[in-house]
Amino acid sequence: LVNGLQTEGKLTKTIGAAGSTADIAAAGAGVIELVADAFATGKYAIVVAGSDRTGTSKAAAVLAQFDSNSAMLDGKTVYEV
Numbered sequence: 001l002v003n004g005l006q007t008e009g010k011l012t013k014t015i016g017a018a019g020s021t022a023d024i025a026a027a028g029a030g031v032i033e034l035v036a037d038a039f040a041t042g043k044y045a046i047v048v049a050g051s052d053r054t055g056t057s058k059a060a061a062v063l064a065q066f067d068s069n070s071a072m073l074d075g076k077t078v079y080e081v
Contacts, residue, residue: 002049010035011047012078018051025051030059030081032073055081 005011013031016022024031030050038045050056058081062069073079
């Protein structure tokens, strides 16, 4: 699903394997992104992904602790970890 959103150009940050030219490509890098009109008009998706499993895990941990991290996520549609 994330690859489809990326292919359609709906992601602000491109995600790729470590060493690629993608925006999120450093080893251990991750991103959380709120995507408007992801699969249908008026429908949103939250993408939690990384350049590798460590990056995805770090992004998921930030989202899993939303209450603790709400101040740093407030008002952002893209958050890099």
